[in-house]
Amino acid sequence: MKVGVIGGGIGGLYVTLKIIKYSDVELFEEHNVVGYPKHCTGLISEKVLNLIGNGIRDYVLNRFNMYTLIHDLRPNKHLELKFSSYVYLIDRPKVEERLSDEVQDRGGVIHLGMKVTSVDPSEALIIVNDSLRRNYDIVVNAEGAKAHISRTYNLCSEVNYLLGLQAVIKCRNELDHPYVIFGSDVSREFFSWLVPIDDDHVIAGLADSSRDLYPKLMYVVRKYLIRRYWSGPTSFKEFFGGLIPMSTPCRQVVERLVGVGDAVSMTKPLSGGGIYAIAHQARMLEESFRGTSTIDEIIRRYERRVLKLITNLKLQHILRKLLTMKFNSMSDFVGYVIDSGVNSITLADYDTYVVDVSRINDIFKLIKMLLLSII
Numbered sequence: 504m505k506v507g508v509i510g511g512g513i514g515g516l517y518v519t520l521k522i523i524k525y526s527d528v529e530l531f532e533e534h535n536v537v538g539y540p541k542h543c544t545g546l547i548s549e550k551v552l553n554l555i556g557n558g559i560r561d562y563v564l565n566r567f568n569m570y571t572l573i574h575d576l577r578p579n580k581h582l583e584l585k586f587s588s589y590v591y592l593i594d595r596p597k598v599e600e601r602l603s604d605e606v607q608d609r610g611g612v613i614h615l616g617m618k619v620t621s622v623d624p625s626e627a628l629i630i631v632n633d634s635l636r637r638n639y640d641i642v643v644n645a646e647g648a649k650a651h652i653s654r655t656y657n658l659c660s661e662v663n664y665l666l667g668l669q670a671v672i673k674c675r676n677e678l679d680h681p682y683v684i685f686g687s688d689v690s691r692e693f694f695s696w697l698v699p700i701d702d703d704h705v706i707a708g709l710a711d712s713s714r715d716l717y718p719k720l721m722y723v724v725r726k727y728l729i730r731r732y733w734s735g736p737t738s739f740k741e742f743f744g745g746l747i748p749m750s751t752p753c754r755q756v757v758e759r760l761v762g763v764g765d766a767v768s769m770t771k772p773l774s775g776g777g778i779y780a781i782a783h784q785a786r787m788l789e790e791s792f793r794g795t796s797t798i799d800e801i802i803r804r805y806e807r808r809v810l811k812l813i814t815n816l817k818l819q820h821i822l823r824k825l826l827t828m829k830f831n832s833m834s835d836f837v838g839y840v841i842d843s844g845v846n847s848i849t850l851a852d853y854d855t856y857v858v859d860v861s862r863i864n865d866i867f868k869l870i871k872m873l874l875l876s877i878i
C-alpha cells in the first residue's frame with residue numbers, strides 16, 4: 504500500500520508514524536522544516552499523552568491539575584476548574600522534530616520545501632510544486648487550518664475561524680497553574696490564557712474572531728500577569744499564533760482522500776485544542792490498515808471508526824451553541840457560574856468535559872445553577 508501525506512505538522516507526522524508499519528509513506532511539507540510556523544500552546548490531556556506514546560514524555564514542559572477561571576468584570580471571585588488527571592504542557596516544535604526523526608528512522612520519506620498544489624481524490628494522485636505527479640493508493644490531507652485542499656476537494660465547505668495570538672514572556676513566574684480570563688473586553692467569542700512554562704517563563708495567549716488581538720493581549724498581560732502576579736521586569740521573547748477552526752467537523756473522506764486534524768476542522772470547540780482528535784484519528788487509521796488489504800476496506804473501516812469521535816465533537820459544538828444561545832457568550836456563562844456561587848468544578852476528562860461524578864457537591868451545585876438559569 505502506498506500512502507501520500509500532505510503536511511508535516513503534528514497530524515501528518517503522527518499519522519505517518521502510525522501507518523508506516525503497513526504501508527510505504529511519503530510526506531510532503533511545504534516549508535523547509537516540519538511543524539512550522541509555530542502556533543500551538545501545547546496543552547494535552549494525560550490520555551492523549553499516553554496515546555501518543557513514550558517519545559513525547561521527553562518534551563513535557565509542565566503539568567497541571569487545575570485551572571483558575573477569572574471573569575474580567577468580577578475581580579474578586581474566580582472559579583477553580585480541577586482535573587482528575589493531569590493536563591500536560593508539551594514543547595510542540597520539539598515533538599514534531601522527534602516525530603520526524605522517528606518517521607525517517609523507520610523508513611518513511613519526508614520531502615521538505617515541497618508544496619502539494621493539487622489532488623485527484625479518485626486516483627489518489629497528487630501534484631507537487633505544480634509539476635511533479637505522484638500516484639498513491641490513499642492520500643492523507645493534514646494541511647492544517649487553512650484547509651485549502653479540503654475546501655477545493657469537498658472535504659469541507661466553509662470553515663469559520665478564531666485567530667489566536669500568543670507570547671512567551673520572560674518574568675519570574677509566580678503562577679503554578681494556568682489562568683483563563685473571560686470577559687467581552689478580553690475576547691468576545693473565546694478567552695485569554697496565562698500558562699506557566701517554568702520558573703522564568705509564561706505563555707500569554709488570546710483567541711477571538713476580532714482582529715485587534717495585540718492590544719487585548721497586552722491588556723491581559725498588564726492587568727493580570729504584571730499587576731496581579733508579578734511586578735518585576737518582563738520581556739517578550741517571541742510572538743506566535745494562528746487559526747483555530749471553529750466549524751463542526753468536515754467530511755473525513757472523499758474517495759481516496761482522507762482528512763486529518765485541522766484540515767477537516769477537528770478541534771474541540773470549547774478549548775480550541777486539536778491534538779486530541781489527531782491522536783485518535785491516527786490510532787483509528789492504524790487500526791483500519793491493520794489486517795486489511797484493499798483500499799476500499801481501509802477507507803470504509805476508517806469512516807466507521809471515526810464516527811464516534813465526530814459525534815463527540817459535534818456534541819461539544821451543540822453544548823457551545825446552547826450555552827451561547829442561553830447566555831449570549833461563553834464569557835457570560837462563566838460569569839453566571841461564578842455569580843451563582845459555584846467556585847469549583849472537577850472534570851474527570853479534559854477532552855470530553857465529563858464532570859467527575861465522585862465530586863457530588865460540584866454536581867449538585869452545577870445542576871441547581873443550570874436549572875435556575877432555565878427557569
Ligand SMILES: Cc1cc2nc3c(=O)[nH]c(=O)nc-3n(C[C@H](O)[C@H](O)[C@H](O)COP(=O)(O)OP(=O)(O)OC[C@H]3O[C@@H](n4cnc5c(N)ncnc54)[C@H](O)[C@@H]3O)c2cc1C
Pocket residue numbers: 509510511512513514515531532533534537538539540542543544545546547617618619620645646647648666667668669708710744745746747763764765766770775776777778779781
Ligand atoms: C493559538 C493556538 C493555540 C492552540 N493551543 C492548543 C493546545 O493547547 N492544545 C491543542 O491540542 N491544540 C491547540 N491548538 C490547535 C493545534 O495547534 C492544532 O489543532 C494542530 O496544530 C493541528 O495540527 P495539524 O497537523 O492538523 O496542522 P498544522 O500543525 O497546522 O500542520 C499543517 C502542516 O501542513 C503544511 N502544509 C499546509 N499546506 C500544505 C501543502 N499544500 N503542501 C505541503 N504542506 C502543506 C503546513 O506547512 C504545516 O506544517 C492551538 C492552536 C492555536 C492557533
